[in-house]
Structure formats: C-alpha cells, structure tokens
Amino acid sequence: MGAESSPKIVIVDESPIRAAILEEGLREAGYTEVVHISEMQSLLARIYALDPDIIVIDLENPSRDSLEQMFQVSRAVRRPVAMFVDQSDAASIQASVDAGVSAYIVDGLKKERMKPILDLCVSRFNAFAKLQDELDRTKNALEERKVIDRAKGILMKLKGLTEEEAYVLMRSTAMREKKKIGEIAQSILTASELLK
Amino acid sequence: MSTPLHIGFIPLVDAAALIVAVDKGFAADEGLDVTLVREVSWSNVRDKLNIGLFDAAHLLAPVAIASSLGIGHVKVPITAPFNLGLNGNAITVSPALHAAIMAELDGDRFDPMATAKALARVVAARRKSGTEPLTFAMTFPFSTHNYQLRFWMAAGGVDPDEDVRLVVLPPPFMAESLAGGQIDGFCVGAPWNSIAVDRGVGHILHFVSDILVRAAEKVLAVRQIWAEKNADRLAALIRAASRAADFIERTENRTEVARLLAQPERIGVDAEVIQRTLDGRLKISPDGTIRESGRYLLVGREGAGRPDPVQAAWLYAQMARWRQTAVSPEAVKTAMAVFRPDLYDAALGRAGGAGEGATAPFSAFAGPPFDPQDISGYLGAFDIPKRV
Numbered sequence: 412m413g414a415e416s417s418p419k420i421v422i423v424d425e426s427p428i429r430a431a432i433l434e435e436g437l438r439e440a441g442y443t444e445v446v447h448i449s450e451m452q453s454l455l456a457r458i459y460a461l462d463p464d465i466i467v468i469d470l471e472n473p474s475r476d477s478l479e480q481m482f483q484v485s486r487a488v489r490r491p492v493a494m495f496v497d498q499s500d501a502a503s504i505q506a507s508v509d510a511g512v513s514a515y516i517v518d519g520l521k522k523e524r525m526k527p528i529l530d531l532c533v534s535r536f537n538a539f540a541k542l543q544d545e546l547d548r549t550k551n552a553l554e555e556r557k558v559i560d561r562a563k564g565i566l567m568k569l570k571g572l573t574e575e576e577a578y579v580l581m582r583s584t585a586m587r588e589k590k591k592i593g594e595i596a597q598s599i600l601t602a603s604e605l606l607k
Numbered sequence: 608m609s610t611p612l613h614i615g616f617i618p619l620v621d622a623a624a625l626i627v628a629v630d631k632g633f634a635a636d637e638g639l640d641v642t643l644v645r646e647v648s649w650s651n652v653r654d655k656l657n658i659g660l661f662d663a664a665h666l667l668a669p670v671a672i673a674s675s676l677g678i679g680h681v682k683v684p685i686t687a688p689f690n691l692g693l694n695g696n697a698i699t700v701s702p703a704l705h706a707a708i709m710a711e712l713d714g715d716r717f718d719p720m721a722t723a724k725a726l727a728r729v730v731a732a733r734r735k736s737g738t739e740p741l742t743f744a745m746t747f748p749f750s751t752h753n754y755q756l757r758f759w760m761a762a763g764g765v766d767p768d769e770d771v772r773l774v775v776l777p778p779p780f781m782a783e784s785l786a787g788g789q790i791d792g793f794c795v796g797a798p799w800n801s802i803a804v805d806r807g808v809g810h811i812l813h814f815v816s817d818i819l820v821r822a823a824e825k826v827l828a829v830r831q832i833w834a835e836k837n838a839d840r841l842a843a844l845i846r847a848a849s850r851a852a853d854f855i856e857r858t859e860n861r862t863e864v865a866r867l868l869a870q871p872e873r874i875g876v877d878a879e880v881i882q883r884t885l886d887g888r889l890k891i892s893p894d895g896t897i898r899e900s901g902r903y904l905l906v907g908r909e910g911a912g913r914p915d916p917v918q919a920a921w922l923y924a925q926m927a928r929w930r931q932t933a934v935s936p937e938a939v940k941t942a943m944a945v946f947r948p949d950l951y952d953a954a955l956g957r958a959g960g961a962g963e964g965a966t967a968p969f970s971a972f973a974g975p976p977f978d979p980q981d982i983s984g985y986l987g988a989f990d991i992p993k994r995v
Contacts, residue, residue, distance in 0.1 A: 501658075
C-alpha cells in the first residue's frame with residue numbers, strides 16, 4: 412500500500428457469501444480496513460459511525476437510494492460521491508453495472524486509488540455470479556435426477572419393466588419428441604398424479 | 608418487430624401505463640417489442656438509463672430534471688414526453704403521531720395548513736420536553752415525496768432540515784419501519800400507504816393532492832440523444848402508453864388492470880389494494896375510515912399525460928429552495944425543456960396548446976402564485992428555510 416495508509420472500505424451487501432468473497436479479495440490485495448454491513452435497518456447510522464473512505468454496495472440492494480441521500484445532507488462532515496459522477500472511464504462503469512456492483516468514494520480519496528479497488532470488486536462479483544450459476548446448475552441436475560428416478564419407478568410398476576428398460580423407454584421417447592429426458596419424466600409424474 | 612426496448616420501472620401503481628401497454632399488447636400493436644425490467648432503487652433506474660442499459664424508464668420527474676442539469680450526479684440530458692402519473696402520493700403517520708396531531712388540530716383535518724400548524728406545535732412540545740426529533744421518510748433526495756413533505760411542514764413553521772429528521776427509505780420498507788418505530792411518518796406513492804393502513808401501523812394524513820392540485824409525479828424518460836435518434840419509436844411508445852392510460856381510466860377495466868398490476872413480476876401486491884388507489888377510494892385509518900378523492904392519482908384523465916413545463920419549473924424551484932442547487936435563469940429554461948408537450952402532441956396528432964385538457968391550473972395550498980419567470984421572487988416569499 413506504500414506510504415499511504417489503507418483506505419477504510421465498507422461493503423454493504425445482504426449476501427454474506429459474496430461479501431466474504433469480496434472481503435477476502437480486498438484483504439489479499441493488502442486492504443486491511445474492510446467492514447461488512449449486512450443489516451439494512453440502521454445502515455446510515457453505521458456508515459456515519461464507521462466513517463469510511465469507500466462504500467461498495469450491490470445493485471440488488473434497495474438501500475442504495477438511502478446512501479444517495481448522504482450526498483445531499485449538508486451537515487455530514489464528509490460527503491460520499493458516486494463513482495458514476497466521473498464519466499472519464501465509461502468502460503469501468505459499464506463493467507461494474509454488468510457485474511451488479513456500485514461504489515461511492517468519500518471526498519478526499521484520490522481517484523487513482525479507487526480504480527484497483529473497483530476492478531477487484533467487479534472481478535469478485537463476477538466470480539460469485541459464476542459460482543452461483545454453477546450451484547444452481549448442480550442443484551437443477553440433482554432435482555432432475557430425482558424426478559427421473561421417480562418416473563422410472565412408476566413405469567416399472569405400471570408396465571412391469573426393469574429399471575434399464577424403463578430408462579430406455581423414457582430416453583427413446585425424449586429423442587422422438589425432441590425433449591429432454593427430465594421433461595418426459597416430469598410429464599410421467601404429472602400424468603400419474605392426474606390418474607390417481 | 609423492431610429491436611427490443613428495455614424499460615426499467617419501480618413497482619408502484621403509477622408504472623401502470625407502461626405495464627398495461629406491454630401486458631395488454633398495446634406496445635406490440637405499435638410494432639414495439641418491449642421488455643419491462645423491475646428495479647429495486649431509483650439510483651439503479653437512473654444509472655441504467657444514463658449508460659444506455661435501459662432505452663426508457665419510469666422515472667421520478669425531479670430525477671429527470673436533476674439529471675438534465677447535472678445536479679447531485681452525472682449530467683445526462685433527459686427527455687420526458689409523457690407523464691405516467693399526476694399525484695398519487697400520500698403522507699402517512701404512525702398512530703401515536705396521528706393522535707398527537709389531532710389533539711393539536713385547530714381546523715379541518717384534511718386542510719394541510721391546519722395539520723402543518725398542529726405538527727409545528729407537536730414538534731415544539733417535543734423539543735421543550737427534550738424528546739428526540741420526529742423522523743420522516745421519503746423515497747429519494749430528488750423526489751416529489753421529498754418536496755411535498757417539506758412544502759407541507761414548512762408551511763406550518765417546521766423547518767425540515769432543523770426541526771425533524773428526513774431519511775430515505777425504499778417504499779417496501781416504509782410500513783415495517785413505521786411499525787418498528789424507526790420513523791414517525793412518511794411520504795410515498797401507491798400502494799405503500801395503503802399497505803401501512805392495512806397492517807394497522809399508520810394513518811393516511813394527506814393525499815398529496817391536498818398540497819398541490821396537479822403534481823407531475825413520474826414521467827416516461829429517455830435520454831435526449833436517444834429521443835433524437837429514435838423519434839419514430841418514441842412516438843410509438845407515447846401512443847402505446849397513452850392508449851394504456853385511457854384504458855386504465857375506464858372504470859369498467861379497473862378490475863382487469865388491478866389484476867395485471869398485481870402480478871408478482873410487476874407490482875406484486877394484492878389486486879384489491881391496487882384497485883383502491885386507482886379508484887381514489889382509500890382506507891385512511893386502521894378503523895376502516897374511507898376517504899374518496901377524484902384527484903388521488905391521475906393516469907391519463909384531465910390531460911394528465913401531457914407534460915407541463917411549468918411543473919418542471921416548480922420542481923426545479925424546490926431543488927433551489929432546499930439548497931440542492933442555486934437559482935439560475937438558464938437552468939430554469941433547461942429544466943422546463945425536459946418536459947416535451949410538443950413530442951406528446953406530435954405523437955398523438957393533437958393540436959396542443961397550453962394546458963390542453965387540464966381542468967385545474969397549477970396551484971399549491973400555501974405560498975404566492977408560482978411564476979416560472981421569477982423563481983427567486985417566488986422563493987423569497989417563504990420563511991423557511993431561513994435565508995442566511
């Protein structure tokens with residue numbers, strides 16, 4: 412961090428996992444003063460008490476509008492400024508909105524010190540989104556597995572098939588109807604519910 | 608079909624014209640392929656419109672003006688060719704504050720001057736007894752809610768920057784914060800006042816139509832540069848929104864409209880609550896008291912859709928009054944030019960003319976008549992805030 416002391420960074424994020432990923436990244440990069448706020452009820456009071464140099468907030472967070480008010484409160488000693496106020500770097504603004512993160516810089520912090528922090532936020536937010544996506548896919552695959560197993564059971568019982576035969580029947584039907592095997596399995600479950 | 612349009616909105620009843628335009632197929636009839644994107648904050652709507660992720664947006668009228676002038680944020684010239692709603696906000700207070708105001712009330716409880724003076728007495732009594740100042744919430748620094756709340760209390764002698772605390776809260780958090788005692792009152796759009804009343808945690812003290820007869824609330828906003836490059840598509844969008852506004856105003860369609868708006872991906876609250884606000888027939892107290900007003904929320908009727916530059920000038924004057932900016936004659940002109948009745952008239956093939964369709968002129972319950980040519984003179988007539 413050189414001679415200058417580490418800026419105080421506040422992360423406002425209701426997702427504890429994403430905040431942890433970001434916090435870890437910032438610490439690895441040598442930013443030692445990082446605080447995560449997950450409780451939105453007394454957000455402004457906490458921010459005033461912490462008096463940060465930089466505030467990072469996720470764009471899904473409805474409390475962003477409350478933060479914006481801090482610009483307008485003339486009695487606040489130090490006023491935060493939205494990073495978007497500086498239009499000189501359109502690409503990084505676009506990248507941060509795409510990643511779903513926004514940042515506010517408090518008066519006095521040099522702009523060049525902000526850039527690496529913002530880049531880090533963007534890459535960690537994107538990494539989190541990818542992780543979330545993979546998790547969702549794994550979860551869906553597991554769900555599908557369960558549905559197929561139950562449909563297999565129904566076919567075995569109703570048509571006196573072996574497990575192998577039941578699976579082959581679903582797969583060939585899926586291929587013929589140009590559908591996923593999961594969809595065929597789901598329609599078997601639905602039909603059996605209806606015919607109960 | 609042309610290239611898809613992405614339009615951002617906040618889940619509020621005054622997004623109705625956009626939602627109905629899309630969900631009833633009026634936008635498609637105009638050859639537009641519109642995707643509505645629900646947002647969680649006005650900051651997001653503004654930023655995504657500014658950088659072009661949104662082609663258009665449901666936007667607070669003061670944000671359109673502030674963006675065009677670069678007040679408080681990036682300067683991005685905005686064009687507002689259609690009003691999505693006039694009025695529609697209300698001031699709601701906690702049962703305790705309601706009782707305190709009623710105890711001090713000298714006059715009609717729907718007279719905002721009487722309630723504002725009662726509030727001033729409540730505030731004075733609290734100060735005398737060393738009780739914490741009252742806290743009021745609104746939705747954004749550049750919002751009609753902020754200005755209406757301030758205008759009202761200042762008329763009774765309460766300085767909103769000195770005598771009370773004003774905070775910003777997202778509309779869906781209002782009722783909860785009132786119930787939890789973090790705030791004592793708020794000004795917000797429909798349906799959030801009704802939600803607080805239904806939960807038994809608030810009383811609707813005023814419809815904002817008590818404060819201003821006609822207040823430009825939300826506008827259909829596009830970037831000026833987008834408006835210039837996409838004149839035909841903008842005209843088509845104005846026609847679709849206008850047709851939707853007319854549809855919403857026909858009482859026989861209200862049940863259907865309320866059902867469309869109630870969808871989880873649109874506003875996502877009970878259709879019955881939404882219908883109350885469209886009908887202007889609101890439960891104002893947990894005991895079931897009903898108040899009806901023909902001016903609660905205007906979507907399209909009485910020429911509501913046609914932008915009125917005088918309204919833009921009034922909103923700009925509020926920014927100046929509350930020191931968000933300094934008065935300048937050039938800025939007044941820029942603010943007024945954000946509202947574009949000419950684009951509205953051209954799109955709908957109407958002859959136009961000043962105040963077309965408007966049955967009530969611009970007027971407020973306090974202060975001198977508003978003159979956009981003399982904003983300094985107008986502001987000089989108010990005692991609050993004290994001039995330093």
